[in-house]
Amino acid sequence: MKFDTPATTNPIDRLKVVGKPVDRIDGPLKTTGTAPYAYERHDVAPDHAYGYVVGSSIAKGRIVAIDTSKARRAPGVLAVVTAQNAGKLGKGNFNTARLLGGPDIEHYHQAVAVVVAETFEQARSAAQLVHVDYARAKGTFDLASAKGSATKPKDGKPDTAVGDFDKAFAASAVTLDATYTTPDQSHAMMEPHATIAAWEGDRLTLWTANQMVDWSRGDVAKTLGIPKENVRLVSPYIGGGFGGKLFVRADAIMAALGARAAGRPVAVALQRPLMMNNTTHRPATIQRIRIGTSKEGKIDAIAHESWSGDLPGGGPETAVSQTRLLYAGPNRMTAMRLAVLDLPEGNAMRAPGEAPGMMALEIAIDEIAEKVGMDPVEFRVLNDTQVDPENPKRPFSQRRFVECMRTGAKKFGWERRAARPGSVREGRWLKGLGVASAFRNNLVMKSAARVRLERSGRLVVETDMTDIGTGSYTIIGQTAAEMLGLPLDRVDVRLGDSSFPVSAGSGGQWGGNSSTAGVYAACVKLREAIAQKLGVDANTAVFDGGDVVANDRRVPLTKAVAGGDIVAEDGMEYGDLDERYQQSTFGAHFVEVRVDAATGEIRIDRMLAVCAAGRILNPKSARSQVIGAMTMGVGAALMEELVVDKRLGFFVNHDLALYEVPVHADIPHQEVVFLDETDPISSPMKAKGVGELGICGVAAAVANAVYNATGVRVRDYPVTLDKFLDKLPPV
Amino acid sequence: MRPFTYERAESPQAAAAAAAKTPNARFIAGGTNLLDLMKIDIEQPAHLIDVNGLDLARIEGTDDGGVRIGALVRNTDLAADARIRRDYPLLSRALLAGASGQLRNKATTAGNLLQRTRCPYFYDTNQACNKRLPGSGCAALGGFSRSHAVVGGSKACIAVHPSDMAVAMRALDATVETVKPDGSVRRIPIADFHTLPGNTPHIENVLTKGELITAVTLPKPIGGHQLYHKVRDRASYAFALVSVALVVQANGSGRVALGGVAHKPWRVEAADAELPKGAKAVAARLLAGAQTTDDNAFKLTLVERTLAATLAEAKERTA
């Protein structure tokens, strides 16, 4: 099915199941510990052995010699695989560095060996006996000093310009020119990257934790040099990904190689201290923002430049993308530059581009609003645009950004914010309020599904879509139930298996809308088949309460399947609506913080997000997405930083004791409001994404609140007390 | 983790004797530190002596009006004990500021005193670390050292001792009681118990081979306002950037000890005398001769400000 004209009324609009805050259908499995995650699939491979990955101890250089003899002789060891005996390996389309290093080493903790043994403990113990001699090479590890060598990336759209920025900026009544930095960050999801691999002849099955089943199936095949059809990838439950599991990682490849060498299935989970340097991370950025406005606060000129680094062949962090779209202004420019760094591979993490971009842009807006002498909410409202500011002929499909700001300001009690920073004190605490816009583009991706109405009257949905804790199972079930007029408990949803039709997968907040649109398409086909069986017109028939209602007659659905199951398969593809219209999601974040006047410790008091993101398919799971994202935003604001050792070239704080993330005590009160809206340009579901919108802008709202509380502006994330302690008033 | 043998100790002395005669043996109490370090190959004991069955989990009065805390008293039980809360609230507060509920349920008094540093390079066996591998160098010097020591460090090591409990014990003049393999007992003032890194950062205390901690005693209660102020990057459990243990009497005299600044709980008795003069004077004494890095220089300011806030709070309570 092709979606190339705006949606009109369709069966989803009945909203009998869709749009209801139903509980997650996978919830009971997860809360009782019975949802089988990849590493726990002892049922499918009861005889599996364990693999333990050895990571490189240098950041860049070469393996001179590798001695595995001691490890091989250790108790229980079945095999040791290194680049020397792994056979020829390719590299996946989505990988920058190779997943098995040697002789060349591209980054710290790049896998150099996997030790396979009968037990996990034996594998781990023997892994200590693998002896590697390295020749270290000089590397570049510091973005700030490599900035000068950064070049224009070849792909994508690194630069944009409209009007004459320099001239307009020079002539502006009020100007801001400030530089912000965001650090490298780790996804730090609960479930480590984990895989069980089993070979049957030349066919490989991987039970793994992966957000993009089809991409990764292809990359496994490409890396191992086998046909894609010979790979089955199964990923029905994923304990968080945040972009860290978009791609095939060392767990999958090392498990496959280990299983081949040992002649039996092998399970590999990356040990936590390896994850931060072995897998991908969100790259650090240096961002310069210049804004020029009239005396009244209208933006005349806006420029956003961003520098980031990656391994050779990698890409930039697209931190300027939101600045191309968020605020009006006739003269504008954006630019991205990429330096070569020999740190681990940078890649997507929840809202790549916008998340770090908004961290900088939304402090800049707070700063310029203050310079103009305007309330930051009013400043944002004044500079709203209903069209793509770089291409004013292109309208937004929906843009209720101002309503988000206004609704939030009212609900949060924004009028109580003291405009003069550092002026509210309660006991030992300095108190402050902060605001930021939320903005994230809405992407649509081709997605297919198979639906089967069984004789029993149950409806089965199959698609290789993944549920990374987001609620995909539930919204897909709701979509299918709505389309067939069934209660949700008559629908079975099966996900995450490459033997199912190829879906959009989970990433870029496209999964919810795109995968349900694919299910919609398959259900339309199923409805046609059912109608035909029953001899009614599919276009006028109403599917309701388990019946088909047509020509004033109610016929139970089960009648159509009396002779056997009916199966339909289809997918949704998209025309050029996303080119004719700019599709984005919007919101406003409000945060109240308190800062210990003596120690500078920052604590969050309350947070509010107001989101306009199309139809909300399930307010409960959508809210969970947004509060999770807000929590992650607090981490970005206050504590998350992969610290680079600039001499040795690695992330030093590579475990959860040293890479702190916010947990319960850090997040006392969160509220989320969704504006009631539909976006018929996005898909027949009229929905958009929310999972990434929720993080965009949060960190800046926190930073702005800290400024409001203390009067000290910190432009380098995370905002930790050591960066402003000496500027606080005496105790 | 490497293979190891295991035994349950029958008595404190038997435990000590077993530890002395078996090469590379370690006691295991709560295991919350030791097991983590074994899993990542930093601790490599060949033999574990489980002391959990020993009768060392009591809190009882001493003849001089103080209290004896058994080596196996769990941090949770110690913090919640009525006598400790009444007579030594500083200790209770310091304990509750440390780790998480689950960890405190397992962690023991002796294990807490002997927990090892959280220096990230100590935790990464690829890196040079004199504490882990004597003579290999110190990667933290010139590296990431935000959490590291500002006083008492050396060219060989600038790690800090991470315990909260020990800081309170240092302020309260605790004594560590031990039994040696030959059955003799020792009483070690806490001031002398932990050592500075010097050229031997792998040595962290004065315990001799096989010596087992049996108890920690506190002298009779000293009263006053007792406050423990821990500063950290997040509200949920985290190690201290710095911490201040303070006891202030009605007449303004008192005691102060610091956590997060040195290789041991940090107290300079001469600084106590400066308390009536205020935070600046006390901090100057406590941190005299400080050696900082770019990453941790903020701790000097932080100590002084935290001390000032804690003194102000004590004053408020007195008023």
Ligand SMILES: Cc1cc2nc3c(=O)[nH]c(=O)nc-3n(C[C@H](O)[C@H](O)[C@H](O)COP(=O)(O)OP(=O)(O)OC[C@H]3O[C@@H](n4cnc5c(N)ncnc54)[C@H](O)[C@@H]3O)c2cc1C
């Ligand atoms: C995530 C996390 C967060 C933490 N946060 C904090 C914090 O904020 N503040 C804080 O203070 N601590 C913190 N801790 C550390 C915690 O307090 C220690 O792990 C705990 O106190 C150790 O006690 P244990 O009984 O488990 O020791 P074990 O791990 O059993 O032993 C530790 C050491 O002591 C030795 N030992 C044990 N008993 C004896 C004895 N009787 N005589 C001689 N030697 C003995 C062992 O051989 C071993 O070398 C944290 C720990 C973790 C894992």
Ligand code: SF4
């Ligand atoms: S500071 Fe001490 S513990 Fe840390 S690396 Fe240096 S020697 Fe090792």
